[in-house]
Amino acid sequence: MKPHFSPALVREDLRDFAGYSSARTSHTGAPARIWLNANEAASASAIDPEGQQRRYPQPQPRDLVEALASCYGVNPAMVITGRGSDEVIDVIVRAVCLPGADGIVISSPTFGMYAVSARLHGVPVHDVPQTDLGDRWSVDVAAIAHTVRETKSKIVFLASPGNPTGSVIPTADLLWLATELSDAAVLVVDEAYQEFSDQPSVADQISDQPNIAVLRTLSKAHGLAGARVGTGIVHPQFAQVLLRVQAPYPVPEPVRAIAVAALGEVARAATAERIQTTIKLRSELAQILAGLSSVTAIYAGQANFVLVRSTGPDALLRLLADHGIVVRDMRHLPGLQDAVRVTVGTAADLEAIRAACTESGAWISPTDVEQAKQRIT
Template identity: 60%
Template structure:
C-alpha cells in the first residue's frame, strides 16, 4: 500500500499518453489580450448588437470557459483553492471528462460498484472502455461497498478510474472515509478514485473533499442538482489535484456554462441561497425519518434500506401492483428492476410534506376490484 502523499503532484502517467501535451481548444475568451483594457471585441465573430430576446445583451458574448466568480464561490464553499475546481454541465460532464482523459479507448477499464448510477458505465462504453462491476454487499438493512474487492478488481483489470457513489444511487449508503482513503492509497500508482457526492448534503459523514490534500489521485464530484434544487440548470463540479484539473479543463468542450446558468448558480451559492438550501436539507432529513418509519409498517413493503440521501430504496412483494396503485394516484416513483439484484425494488424520492402525505394515502388505500355487471 502506498502511504499518503503530502505535497506530491498528480501522477501524469495516469493521463492518456496522447493527451498529456494536448493544449485543447483556444477560445476567444482565453486568447483575449491582457494589459491594456479592451474596449472593442472583434475576435469571436459574435453579434455586434443584442438579441431582441436579450434586452441587456448579457448573452451576446461567449461566456468564460471557467467563470472566475463561480469557480471562486465553489472553492470558498469547499474551503479549497480555485485551481482545484472544474465547473461543468452537471456531474455527468465531469464523469465523461474523467473517462475521456484517463482511459484509452479500447483499453484500460473503469470499476463500478453495482447497483450504482448508470452514467459511469454509459460514459465508459461510449469511449470503448471496459466496465468492471464489483457487486455491493446487501445485508438487508443497508448496502456496503466491498473496497477490498474493488482494489483487487482494479489491479486485475488494469483500471484507470474507480467510481464510488457516496451516498450511493440507488442504495443510499455511504462509503466510510477511512475506506476511501485506503483505496486511494492502494491504487495511487494505477488509478484515480472518484467519489460522487451528488447527495452529500443529506449525509451525516463529512465530505471526501477533506481527503484531497493528502491524496492526489482522489477526485470528488458535487452538484447543484439535488439539495440546491437546480437540476434544470445542470451545474456540477469536480474537485481534484490542480494538475488533473488542468488536464480536465483542456479536454472540456468550450463554454460549458451559459451566462444565465452561471448567474443562477452564483445566486444559489450566495449567503441567502446557502441558508435556504440548509433549511431545505433539514426539512428533507426530518421528512426522511418520518417516511422511513411509516413505509416500514406498510403491507407489501418488505425492505426499506437505511438511507443517507433524499430517497429510499424499497423492496416490495408486488412491484407492478404498487406502481399501478401509485400511477392511479398520479404519483411517479423510479422502477429499479433493471439493475442487478433489484428485481423487486423501487426508489422513492423524499418530496414535500404534502407529497409524502399523498404517497402515504395512496399506499394505505386497499386496492379496489371492479366486477363486470351481469348482463
C-alpha cells in the same frame, strides 16, 4: 512536501494535449476595449436588448468557481464546473482512459452514467457488486483494488451516499482504496447526496491523496436540477488536464448568474433549512413505506430518497401511479429485481402516499407499523 498528481494517470496521448484555445482564453495582451475575435454578433438580439447574452461566456466563470470553492471548502484551483455532474464524469473518462484499452471499475447497484460514459468512449466496464446487508449496502474495496490491478483499469467510480442504495462508504475505506491505487487509478467519489449525509466529504483529502476526485452538484440539495451545474473537485494539476479536455464554454451566462445567486449567504441558509426538512421527512417516508405489507426491506440511507424491496413491485408502482404519484422502478439494476426508489418530497407529497396506501387497503394498521419495521430490518 505535498504529493503531486501523477501524469501517468492521464492518457499518454493527451499528456501534452493543449486543448482548444477559445476566443475567451487566447487573448493575453493589454486590457481589451473592443472585442472582435470571436465572430459574435455586432449588436444585441431583439430578445436580449441589453446584450447580456451576445458574448461567449467565460469557460470557467471566476465568480462561480470561487462561490463553489467557498461552498465546498476547497481551493478555487481545485474546482472545475460543467453541465451537471454528467459532463464532469464524461470529461474524466475522456482524459484518463484510452478507448479500447483502459477500463473503469464500478460497484453495482450504482448510478448508470459511469458505465454509459465509459461505453460511449469505448472503455470497458468492470463490476464488483456490492453486498446487501439487509438494511444497507457494503462496498468491497479490497476486491475493487484487486480488479483494478487485474484489468489495468484507470478509474474507480464510487458514489457515497450511493444511488440508488443511499448507503455511505466509510471514509477509512475510501482513503485505503485511494492509497492502494495511488499509482494505478483515479478514485472518483460521487458526493451528489453528501449534503444529506452525516459523513464529511473526502474533498479535503485530495491534497494528500491526489488521485481522489470528488463530484458535487447543485441539482439535489440546492434545488437547481434544471440549471445543470456540476462540479469536480480535484488536485489542481489534474484540474488543468480536465480543462484542456473539456469542450469550451460549458457554463451559459444565465446558468452562471443563477448558480452564483444560489451560493449566496441568504440562499445557502434556505438550502440548509431545506436539507434538514428533507432528512426529517426521509424518516417519515420510511415509516410510511414500512406500513405496506408487501414491503420486505427498507434502505433509508443518507440521501434524499428511500429504497425499498417489495413482494409486489408492479402492484406498488401501479397503486401509486393510479393516484398520480410517480416513483422510480429500479428492477433493471443488478441485485434490485424487486426494488422501488421513492424520492423524499414535501410533507404533502408524503401524506398523498399515505392516503393512497390507506385507501387501497395496502397499508396495514398503524399499530402494526412497529412490528413491520422490525420485520424488515
